[in-house]
Amino acid sequence: MTAAGGQHDLARTQTLEAFADTILPGVKRHPEDRAIAGVEEDAGAVEAGALALLAHPALGLADALDGMAGLLNMHAQNHARARRLALDPSVPAFVALDFDERTALVQELTDPAHPEREVWFGVALFCTMAFDSAPHLPTVEAFAQGHPGLSLIGFEPPGEDGLWRFPEFSYQRRLADPHPRTTATGSPT
Template identity: 50%
Template sequence: MDRRAVIKALTATVVLLAGQTASSLPAAEAASGGGGWTVQTLEAFADTLVPGQRRFSGDHAIAGVVQGPGAVQAGAVQLLQSPDLPLHPFLPGIAALLNTRATGYAARNLIWLPLTRPAFVGLSFSHRTELVSGLFDAGDVDRQIWQILSLLSGLAFDSASGCDTAEATSQQHPGLAWLGFPPPDADGLWRFPQHSYGRALADLHPKTTYSGSPV
């Protein structure tokens, strides 16, 4: 796998998401489970960063260590798979790389991995967390890949990246709803009539202009 190309695709994905128009990407929908080994591996990685509850009995990709939605339910994998982003062709390689790292981790720690699921998915949540923590070590050759992939997983949950925000709130996006993100006003805009600390933090300078600027 060309690591430089992967990093370029990941970086371009972040840039596109930061500068997207409101309707430039399809809305991320909660994953329903299943899928191939690439999808399961990416789900397990996203769930390690932002854990959620299992979607069904026998859900191996999501470890189910918490109650409530996580990155998977918030559409992290659907975001990564969007055909409007340059990352999609590299996802099988990224998943294979993560599973290779998981296999090595399991061998070093004498952990038996089931043959019916990807190596990373076969690890317990505590082992997934330990492995992923090591991926961010300063000396790790693939550190940038995991850093940007983690950023994208978090963005899917925290900000519904890839979705129109007003539409995401109206559809009860799992991440925004869990965080209590407020809906917009009737015209689709957000206003904050109550803000700051609710009290004056200092006396107003007598020469302050009407616009609030100092003289």
């Protein structure tokens, strides 16, 4: 990888992280972190793996991520120009926007009247999914890594044997008796 390729990859990563952080904000990873605005004290979409989900082969977006980052930075430059905002040239344009301006731009991009709405709304949805359900990770692995979203929503980890059991019914009552031929492991025969 060339130095230019490394810078390009860094710019793409920072841009997409800044977008994910705008959707579900989190705490800065370190004081110099520019992608994460740090408007929250808990982990957000970035720490939950939003970029891993966006790049996951099953999603089919990996080849489009460079273009999305470039497009997002173009929109950020236009947004800044229209508002006469000075952007720090040492970081991608979207990253250079403060959190309120990032939010305003994302609101524009996801507005029903915007021609690219479906793209940006979809990316926002995947960022939220990374936090809410960790679809890019096996659930046991997500727990082992201390996934912030699953912890926040109170998703219970499996038992010591790796199986999930629910001793308390969500409706506070059993809805149906198990089928008479259900095995001890819960499988129907």
